[in-house]
Amino acid sequence: MQNQSANKTIQSDGEQAILEAAEILFAQKGFDSVSMSAIAGLANTSKPNIYHHFKNKNDLYLAVMKTAVRRSSALLDAVEDAPGTFSQRLTGFSTGQLKNILGHKRSTQLILRETLTEDSQQGQEITRLVMGEVFSRLVEMVHQGQLDKEFRDDIDPTLAAFMIISANMFFFQASPIMQHIPEAEFIDDASTYSQGVMDVLINGMLRRGDS
Amino acid sequence: MQNQSANKTIQSDGEQAILEAAEILFAQKGFDSVSMSAIAGLANTSKPNIYHHFKNKNDLYLAVMKTAVRRSSALLDAVEDAPGTFSQRLTGFSTGQLKNILGHKRSTQLILRETLTEDSQQGQEITRLVMGEVFSRLVEMVHQGQLDKEFRDDIDPTLAAFMIISANMFFFQASPIMQHIPEAEFIDDASTYSQGVMDVLINGMLRRGDS
DNA sequence: ATACTTACCGACCGTTCGGTCAGTTCACAA
DNA sequence: TTGTGAACTGACCGAACGGTCGGTAAGTAT
Incomplete structure (x- = not known):
């Protein structure tokens, strides 16, 4: 031992x-x-x-x-400081996260499962840790976009960040079920999905009168 | 027996x-x-x-x-045929669904849990049933909004519907964890959250040049 | 009264669980 | 060559599991 x-x-x-x-x-x-x-x-x-x-x-x-968390948060650093508008950087971050999720399905499933069980104090702390990491970075990015007058000032950055994460997480979680719903073709193509989601989201966050 | x-x-x-x-x-x-x-x-x-x-x-x-599903789908009919613009109806539907989810946490948790387990063929069918119900109605509503020239034509109605559901489901699922993240105050007020989400989403879906 | 049904329970069964123990194999250092 | 600790195992333990058995209490129809 x-x-x-x-x-x-x-x-x-x-x-x-x-x-x-x-x-x-x-x-x-x-x-x-x-x-x-x-x-x-x-x-x-x-x-x-x-x-x-x-x-x-x-x-x-x-x-x-712990190994799952370590792996998940490792792949995060790559996409952080890309160039371009905040819209582009945000989209890049989101598609990167989704790709990351789908590339480590087991870890994701493990962490997601912890959110549904009330006990296991330790497990929830770990989940909060790995979620909070991604969350903070996203919030900061949105906030910077607001200071740069790219995004509307009247939206809550934490809420916007939460919407991005929820879209990605729920995509992963609901995939096996949506597979059997014929209307939802987007479920088979993660990058198309990510593109579509961020299109709507960014469009909803943009200041009017910008490009 | x-x-x-x-x-x-x-x-x-x-x-x-x-x-x-x-x-x-x-x-x-x-x-x-x-x-x-x-x-x-x-x-x-x-x-x-x-x-x-x-x-x-x-x-x-x-x-x-089965009893959980019966209860969940029962409360759905009320909000369906409200008056107003499609934006308003969609928002009403979304907030109604979130209120429904939070009013039946046990059922929701039960169904959500099924999405994370691969086996249990029957359980997944039930989940698909109850999810598909909400999904279809939402898709139809968005599609009508497009035919009415209220929403952009270039967005996938199924994707928009999926985003609404994901925002609601993930709100419920992540609540216990977000509770401990100080920046996310919106987690304590479902109606504020719903309002904020639909504001961004609808804003992202609206045709430009409308009210 | 009798017969039958439904709701319910204490005691028990075979199996599997998480976990332990005594012991073996094996690599390597002295 | 011997010693030592780590990697590893078959056999086993008490406890808890899902499920069954024989039987009781109560209502109800005849």
């Missing part, structure tokens, strides 16, 4: 396999619906070996969440 | 208590995290009595979902 209580820095091969298997299963079915035996089976190891690396089921879950 | 397999028409007092307890717990923790004993305890009855009314745990869950 080397590094426990989710203070990971270096993982062995076996530990990595356990984390991956756990992430897959936890994202698919949720905490309680996944047994340690199932994780062990998918990771091609034994149940006691999991307890050799993690002190209990909850500790394993937290470790999975 | 009288009426089983979720083909309910009339419920006795005891059965109603079981359904209510089950709805509360299922919404709070999810299917697998709730034990039949816990439901029996909350309903002030015994576990075997639950099996007298429902043939198994899954049947009970489906029964709970």
Whole structure:
């Protein structure tokens, strides 16, 4: 038992396999619906070996969440300081976030699932952390756009940011269901969707009399 | 054993208590995290009595979902054929839906939870049903607004409808987390939120040169 | 009174759960 | 070669799970 209580820095091969298997299963079915035996089976190891690396089921879950968060917030920095108008930068940020979400479906599902369970104090804190990060950057960007007289002054920047995030998150969440609703073709093309959403949103935020 | 397999028409007092307890717990923790004993305890009855009314745990869950859906779609008809511009009607519809969501948090949480679990074929069908209902009406309303030359022609009505729903759903879902983010004051006032969202959205959809 | 049905319950069953224990394998340092 | 700690495992534990059994209490129709 080397590094426990989710203070990971270096993982062995076996530990990595356990984390991956756990992430897959936890994202698919949720905490309680996944047994340690199932994780062990998918990771091609034994149940006691999991307890050799993690002190209990909850500790394993937290470790999975932490790696998910780390991965999610890593890809965020790239799109931040692009050039162009705030409309363009905002659109870039939004499409980037959606691409990020769809590129890490398991992590997203994991985090999104936490928003629906009242208990698990720790899980909600983690969620708040990763959500708050994206949120703050978006709010700041919108606010700068207002100071630059590009966006209307009478809209709440936090609300605008929230709308962008909600459009992306709900797109991900509702995809499997919307797939079966024939009218919604946009669900199959994330970039078209992102484009359309930001078109309406930006158009609604722009000052009148600008380009 | 009288009426089983979720083909309910009339419920006795005891059965109603079981359904209510089950709805509360299922919404709070999810299917697998709730034990039949816990439901029996909350309903002030015994576990075997639950099996007298429902043939198994899954049947009970489906029964709970059905009553939730019935309640959700009932409150929908009121706001449909209001007078006014399409902008006003759309705003009314949206605020009505959000009020409906917040007035039936347990049902909403139950349905929202189904969107995150891949299995449970039946549950997803139910979700698709109740979501599709709202969705269709919204799409039709936006489309009419376009034919009336009130809204831009170059936006996808299904996408606009989706954005409205996503704003409402994600508001509900993210509330407990946004509560702890100080910048987001709008989270405490649903009607202000709804107003702000629809302001941006409608503004983004309006034809230029109209009032 | 009798017979039948419905609502309900204590006790119990087989199974699976999270978690433990004693012990093995193996790499590597002394 | 021996020692040591980390990686790993089969067998097992008490507890809790979903579900069943036999039976009771109460209403109701005959």
